């Protein structure tokens with residue numbers, strides 16, 4: 001079995017993430033512009049303003065309002 005030769009300490013891990021923090025944030029859960037309404041939304045999530053994802057209507061806003069009311 002492949003095993004790491006040495007323990008990676010919390011500080012080393014944190015140091016590494018601090019160097020690539022911008023790329024890390026962009027790739028994992030960063031904010032992107034919605035292609036439909038152009039508002040800032042979380043990447044890989046349905047837009048909470050217009051209900052679109054990947055150019056398709058996923059959640060109708062009327063339904064959402066009824067569900068929350």
Ligand SMILES: [Zn+2]
Nearest residue numbers: 034037047050
């Ligand atoms: Zn949108």
